[in-house]
Amino acid sequence: MLKCTSACAGCSDSLALRYVLKxxxxxxxxxxxxxxxxxxxxIYPNTAFNIPVYNIAFGAAAACASGMSNAxxxxxxxxxxxxxxxxxxxxxxGIQAMSGAFERGTDFLYICYDNEAYGNTxxxxxxxxxxxxxxxxxxxxxxxxxxxxxAIIVAHNPPYMATACAAYPQDLFKxxxxxxxxxxxxxxxxxxxxxxxxxxxxxxxxxxxxxxxKSGMWVLYERVYGKLSINPQSKAAMKxxxxxxxxxxxxxxxxxxxxxxxxxxxQHIAKNVKKLTAEExxx
Amino acid sequence: MKKIxxxxxxxxxxxxxxxxxxxxxxxxxxxxEIVEQIAEFVSTxxxxxxxxxxxxxxxxxxxxxxxxxxxxRTFTATSSHGLLYMHEMTNWAAGARLPVVMANVNRSIGPxxxxxxxxxxxxxxxxxxxxxVYVSSVQEAYDATLMAFRIAEHKEVLLPVMVNLDGFTLSHxxxxxxxxxxxxxxxxxxxxxxxxxxxxxGYGGLTGPDQHFKFRWDIERSMRDSVKIIExxxxxxxxxxxxxxxxxxxxxxxxxxxxxxxxGTLGKEAEVAIDVLRNEGIKAGSMxxxxxxxxxxxxxxxxxxxxxxxxxxxxxGGILAKSIQAQLKTELYxxxxxxxxxxxxxxxxxxxxxxxxxxxxxxxxxxxxx
Numbered sequence: 262m263l264k265c266t267s268a269c270a271g272c273s274d275s276l277a278l279r280y281v282l283k284x285x286x287x288x289x290x291x292x293x294x295x296x297x298x299x300x301x302x303x304i305y306p307n308t309a310f311n312i313p314v315y316n317i318a319f320g321a322a323a324a325c326a327s328g329m330s331n332a333x334x335x336x337x338x339x340x341x342x343x344x345x346x347x348x349x350x351x352x353x354x355g356i357q358a359m360s361g362a363f364e365r366g367t368d369f370l371y372i373c374y375d376n377e378a379y380g381n382t383x384x385x386x387x388x389x390x391x392x393x394x395x396x397x398x399x400x401x402x403x404x405x406x407x408x409x410x411x412a413i414i415v416a417h418n419p420p421y422m423a424t425a426c427a428a429y430p431q432d433l434f435k436x437x438x439x440x441x442x443x444x445x446x447x448x449x450x451x452x453x454x455x456x457x458x459x460x461x462x463x464x465x466x467x468x469x470x471x472x473x474x475k476s477g478m479w480v481l482y483e484r485v486y487g488k489l490s491i492n493p494q495s496k497a498a499m500k501x502x503x504x505x506x507x508x509x510x511x512x513x514x515x516x517x518x519x520x521x522x523x524x525x526x527x528q529h530i531a532k533n534v535k536k537l538t539a540e541e542x543x544x
Numbered sequence: 545m546k547k548i549x550x551x552x553x554x555x556x557x558x559x560x561x562x563x564x565x566x567x568x569x570x571x572x573x574x575x576x577e578i579v580e581q582i583a584e585f586v587s588t589x590x591x592x593x594x595x596x597x598x599x600x601x602x603x604x605x606x607x608x609x610x611x612x613x614x615x616x617r618t619f620t621a622t623s624s625h626g627l628l629y630m631h632e633m634t635n636w637a638a639g640a641r642l643p644v645v646m647a648n649v650n651r652s653i654g655p656x657x658x659x660x661x662x663x664x665x666x667x668x669x670x671x672x673x674x675x676x677v678y679v680s681s682v683q684e685a686y687d688a689t690l691m692a693f694r695i696a697e698h699k700e701v702l703l704p705v706m707v708n709l710d711g712f713t714l715s716h717x718x719x720x721x722x723x724x725x726x727x728x729x730x731x732x733x734x735x736x737x738x739x740x741x742x743x744x745x746g747y748g749g750l751t752g753p754d755q756h757f758k759f760r761w762d763i764e765r766s767m768r769d770s771v772k773i774i775e776x777x778x779x780x781x782x783x784x785x786x787x788x789x790x791x792x793x794x795x796x797x798x799x800x801x802x803x804x805x806x807x808g809t810l811g812k813e814a815e816v817a818i819d820v821l822r823n824e825g826i827k828a829g830s831m832x833x834x835x836x837x838x839x840x841x842x843x844x845x846x847x848x849x850x851x852x853x854x855x856x857x858x859x860x861g862g863i864l865a866k867s868i869q870a871q872l873k874t875e876l877y878x879x880x881x882x883x884x885x886x887x888x889x890x891x892x893x894x895x896x897x898x899x900x901x902x903x904x905x906x907x908x909x910x911x912x913x914x
Contacts, residue, residue: 299750313747323603324610331611357599362603
C-alpha cells in the first residue's frame with residue numbers, strides 16, 4: 262500500500278489493510294467488493310495499492326475469489342487470494358456467496374473489516390450495527406442486535422477463524438500470517454472504528470479500538486480447527502472489564518442511549534464472556 | 545464422430561472438446577443436463593476443468609469472472625431466472641473484458657412458473673455487452689459453442705459470448721451430432737490484462753466522469769470489430785469442418801416477395817412453412833437471425849417482412865420486430881408467438897404470412913384477427 266490513499270483521516274480500514282498486506286506479502290491478490298476500500302484506492306488511472314486489486318460487485322466478492330483461487334491452483338500458482346470486505350458486503354449482501362465459498366472449502370482468506378455500518382454511502386445501518394447506535398437510517402438508535410457473523414462462520418467449520426482489531430496491529434499481522442498457512446477457507450473479523458461514522462475525533466481510532474476490547478464489547482480470539490484461544494488482552498478484560506460507558510461516551514453514535522438499551526448491551530457482553538470462557542475450557 | 549445427442553449434451557460435448565480450466569455453474573431447468581454432463585465428464589477425467597458447484601447463478605458468473613481474470617478459459621450455463629439473477633455479473637464480465645462463454649437455454653420468465661421456450665430471458669441481456677448467437681439444431685448448438693470460445697478470446701473482441709438454444713424444443717430433443725477434433729482451431733487463451741502479482745494493477749476501481757465513457761466506447765468498438773472476427777471464424781470453421789454458418793440463415797429469400805424473420809427453432813419450422821407456401825404459388829422466404837449481438841445488417845430491401853418474436857417488451861413491442869423496423873425504416877408485420885412454449889406449427893407460420901397486415905402487431909392466440 263502506497264502513501265496518500267483517499268481514506269478519511271483516522272481511518273482504521275486503511276490502517277488494518279496496511280498490516281494485512283505486510284503480513285500477506287507480494288504474491289497476493291485482493292478481491293474487494295463495494296465498500297470503503299473501493300474508494301480509498303483512489304481514482305483511475307491512479308491507485309494507492311501496490312498489489313493487484315480486483316474490484317467486484319457488492320454481493321460477489323467470495324464467489325469471485327472462489328473462481329480466482331481455483332484458477333490459480335489450476336495454473337499451479339500459490340498466490341494468496343484475500344477478500345477484503347466491509348460488514349455490509351459480509352454480514353448482509355455478500356453472506357450467500359460467502360457461505361457458499363466456505364462450504365465448498367475454497368482456498369482463500371476472507372477478511373471482514375467491520376465499521377458497524379454502511380460507511381461508503383455515509384453511515385446507514387447494517388447487520389453489524391450494534392443495538393443503540395445511531396446511523397442515518399436509525400436516527401434514534403438501532404433497535405436490533407448486531408448479527409453474530411462469527412457464529413455463522415463457525416457453523417461452516419473453517420480450519421482457521423479469528424477476530425482482530427485495527428488498534429492491535431501486531432495481533433492482526435500474526436493472525437493474517439497464520440491464516441494463510443491453512444489450506445481451505447479462513448476468516449478474520451476485524452473491528453474497524455470509524456471517526457466520521459462513529460462520531461469521535463480523528464486521532465482517537467486506536468484509543469476507541471482499545472476501549473472496545475478493554476470493555477469486552479469486542480473480544481480478541483482465534484479458533485484453529487474449532488479450538489478456541491482467547492487473546493491475553495481479552496482474558497484480562499474479561500476478568501476486570503472497563504465500564505462500558507467509557508467505550509460509549511466518546512462516540513457520538515451512542516449519545517443519548519437509554520438505560521434499557523445500555524443494559525441490553527451489558528447483558529450481551531456478560532453472556533458473550535460466559536459463552537467464550539466455557540467454550541475455551543472445554544476439551 | 546457421429547452420435548445422437550440432445551441440444552444440452554451437444555453443448556457439454558463442445559465444452560469437453562475446448563477444455564476450459566474452470567466451469568462454475570448452477571442447475572436450472574431446462575439447462576440442468578449441461579451441468580450434469582459436465583460434472584460427469586469432470587468425474588471421469590475426460591474434462592480436466594475445475595468444476596465449481598456454486599450456490600447461485602450470481603456466484604456462477606462472479607466465479608467465472610474471478611477465474612477468467614487470471615487468464616484461463618471459463619464456461620458456465622444457465623437459463624431464464626438464473627440468467628436474470630446473474631444480470632449484474634453479466635454486465636461485469638463484459639465491462640471487465642472477459643471472454644467468458646455461456647450457454648443459455650432460452651426459457652420463459654415467471655410468474656407463473658413456466659419452464660418452456662421463450663427468448664425474453666436472453667433479450668433482457670441484449671444491452672450488457674455480450675455477443676449473442678441463437679441456434680436451431682443440435683449440431684449448431686455444438687458448433688456455435690466451439691466457435692464462441694475462439695470469437696470471445698480473439699484479441700480484437702475480448703467480450704463474453706452467449707450461445708442460446710430453445711428450452712425443450714432444442715435442449716431436450718435428440719438429433720444426429722457430428723463431433724470434431726478441434727486441433728488448433730481455437731488458439732491458447734492469451735488475456736492481455738490477466739492478473740499478475742509481479743505487475744500489480746487495479747481492476748475495475750473508481751472511474752470518474754472524465755474516463756468512464758471511454759471504457760464504454762471501447763466495448764462498442766470491439767463489438768463492431770467482432771463482426772469480421774465472427775465472419776473469419778465461421779469461414780475457417782466451414783473450411784475445416786464443412787459446415788457453413790452466417791449472421792442469418794436464409795431460405796428461399798432471393799426471389800421472395802415476403803420474408804418471415806425469426807430466431808431459434810421457430811426458424812426451422814418456418815422453412816417448412818415456406819415449402820407449403822411455395823407449393824401454393826406464394827413467393828415467400830425465411831430468414832433465421834443467428835446473431836442478435838452484434839446486430840447484423842439485414843438484406844431485406846424491397847420485400848414485405850413478417851417478424852416472429854418469441855419475446856416481448858411491454859409498452860413497446862416485439863423486440864426483434866422493433867429492431868428490424870428501426871434498421872429498415874419501413875412498416876412490417878409483427879407476430880408475437882411461442883411465448884412460454886406456446887405451440888407454433890409450420891401451418892401457423894404459413895398462416896401468419898398468408899394473412900399478414902403490414903403495419904400491425906398480432907398476438908398469436910390472443911388478437912381478434914386470429
